[in-house]
Amino acid sequence: MNERLRHIFDYSTCLNRRQMRQYVAAQMSSEERHAAEVHLNTCQFCSEALDGLMASKGVSVKLMEDLNASFIKEHLELTVPHVQVNSIAAAPIQKTSASQHKTIQSNKRIIILVGGVLSAFAVMWYIEFLKDANRHKAPIEPAIYQSAAAAPPTVAPKKTAPKPVKQPVSNVAATVKYSTTDNKSKKEEKEKAVALTHAKEVKKEPIVTKKLTEPKKVIAPAIAKSTPKATPAKVTTIATKPIVPAKSIVPAAATNTAKPPASTQAAAPAAPAIVTKPAVIGPPPMDTNMH
Amino acid sequence: MKQTTPPSDYKKLSDEELLYRYVHRNEHIAITYIYERYAHLVLGICMKYVKSAEAARNLSMQLFISMLEDIKKTEIDEFKPWLYAYTKKYCAAKGTAENKLADNTKTTKTGTEFVLDNNEWYSHLSEEHLTENIERAVQLLKPEYRLCIEMFYLQGLTYEEIAKKTNYKVSQVRTYLQAGRKQLKEKLEEGA
Numbered sequence: 440m441n442e443r444l445r446h447i448f449d450y451s452t453c454l455n456r457r458q459m460r461q462y463v464a465a466q467m468s469s470e471e472r473h474a475a476e477v478h479l480n481t482c483q484f485c486s487e488a489l490d491g492l493m494a495s496k497g498v499s500v501k502l503m504e505d506l507n508a509s510f511i512k513e514h515l516e517l518t519v520p521h522v523q524v525n526s527i528a529a530a531p532i533q534k535t536s537a538s539q540h541k542t543i544q545s546n547k548r549i550i551i552l553v554g555g556v557l558s559a560f561a562v563m564w565y566i567e568f569l570k571d572a573n574r575h576k577a578p579i580e581p582a583i584y585q586s587a588a589a590a591p592p593t594v595a596p597k598k599t600a601p602k603p604v605k606q607p608v609s610n611v612a613a614t615v616k617y618s619t620t621d622n623k624s625k626k627e628e629k630e631k632a633v634a635l636t637h638a639k640e641v642k643k644e645p646i647v648t649k650k651l652t653e654p655k656k657v658i659a660p661a662i663a664k665s666t667p668k669a670t671p672a673k674v675t676t677i678a679t680k681p682i683v684p685a686k687s688i689v690p691a692a693a694t695n696t697a698k699p700p701a702s703t704q705a706a707a708p709a710a711p712a713i714v715t716k717p718a719v720i721g722p723p724p725m726d727t728n729m730h
Numbered sequence: 731m732k733q734t735t736p737p738s739d740y741k742k743l744s745d746e747e748l749l750y751r752y753v754h755r756n757e758h759i760a761i762t763y764i765y766e767r768y769a770h771l772v773l774g775i776c777m778k779y780v781k782s783a784e785a786a787r788n789l790s791m792q793l794f795i796s797m798l799e800d801i802k803k804t805e806i807d808e809f810k811p812w813l814y815a816y817t818k819k820y821c822a823a824k825g826t827a828e829n830k831l832a833d834n835t836k837t838t839k840t841g842t843e844f845v846l847d848n849n850e851w852y853s854h855l856s857e858e859h860l861t862e863n864i865e866r867a868v869q870l871l872k873p874e875y876r877l878c879i880e881m882f883y884l885q886g887l888t889y890e891e892i893a894k895k896t897n898y899k900v901s902q903v904r905t906y907l908q909a910g911r912k913q914l915k916e917k918l919e920e921g922a
């Protein structure tokens with residue numbers, strides 16, 4: 440007896456539309472009716488609703504069958520913009536389309552996959568673009584290294600005349616180009632031209648290296664004793680144009696230019712030629728008879 | 731891209747979850763499920779306040795249209811009691827003079843409030859107290875209350891069957907059962 444009485448106050452869910460319609464229409468079995476009435480004893484909402492429906496039994500059953508939420512949808516479509524696109528909302532509530540749901544899911548996957556592939560291509564292109572950008576940035580120093588490396592490391596034998604050092608004219612021009620400023624461009628072009636002409640002349644004439652400080656007398660007396668008609672030692676002179684004193688155009692960018700022959704220096708000692716030492720790379724060209 | 735909820739899942743959502751989706755996510759379909767759950771109850775209460783069934787149907791539709799906006803302005807903890815009170819107030823304002831207030835009304839400083847009974851008091855009672863005292867409390871009820879309660883809960887009879895056996899009307903049986911439960915609740919709370 441206690442067990443059944445303990446469930447007097449148990450809570451139960453409200454009657455749905457079908458149950459209420461069947462109860463009003465007396466279409467339930469005895470057990471179903473009793474279960475519905477157990478809830479009606481506990482729920483004021485359902486109990487009052489039942490009172491109103493039972494007052495007009497025949498009409499209320501028809502009204503409950505015709506209840507439809509379409510007027511709510513129409514009202515919301517007119518007044519409230521539907522922000523979230525819900526494909527299920529477009530379909531009637533009663534009809535469920537599982538196949539539509541599946542196709543929507545598969546389309547989403549395809550879109551995600553295509554987006555991933557395109558983004559991967561974009562990343563690869565960007566990496567290649569960065570690499571190309573780094574290649575085109577040519578620093579100043581490698582050009583110098585190239586000019587120094589281009590010049591063959593001349594290790595000439597002591598007694599033989601040093602080989603003519605190649606004048607990497609183009610590299611010289613390149614270094615000059617790197618080192619010049621806009622304001623000094625004209626002057627430097629002239630000096631460059633001079634250097635070029637000088638370089639060409641150096642190629643043609645063998646360089647007779649002598650110690651600059653040695654007087655010419657050393658050679659001449661030996662010859663004079665033997666023959667009275669000894670001609671003085673030939674001192675090769677190179678007819679050169681007066682060299683304009685050049686300013687230090689390349690302070691850091693040392694260019695590999697051959698040292699001017701002694702004769703030219705002797706001719707114009709006050710006008711130092713463009714003599715620049717190679718920076719680091721390669722052994723310096725050794726000149727014989729310098730020491 | 732937001733995931734769409736299939737219709738079968740909407741049925742599993744609680745009233746409060748459906749309200750949240752409608753108010754905060756603008757999901758129109760969520761409020762239609764609310765309508766499907768409570769439209770017949772709102773219609774029944776409307777039929778108590780108006781004469782014709784057609785007028786009651788129109789009144790219930792107007793009520794739901796009005797509720798769509800009021801839901802967004804109100805913080806609702808439990809939807810069912812709120813909807814009950816909202817329906818009673820709306821029908822009382824729009825209905826005819828024949829409407830009658832239900833017994834579960836409370837008069838407060840702000841006016842009459844329609845309150846739905848709940849079973850919160852039941853959860854405060856211990857199992858032992860209920861087991862020991864409920865049978866004794868039933869014996870202390872009024873005879874008509876005790877008879878209807880014993881026939882309904884112990885014998886499992888319906889309203890109509892009790893009415894046939896006791897010569898009471900069906901409405902009387904319902905009234906006695908509701909009053910008997912209320913008195914039983916008071917006696918159990920006294921003894922707790």
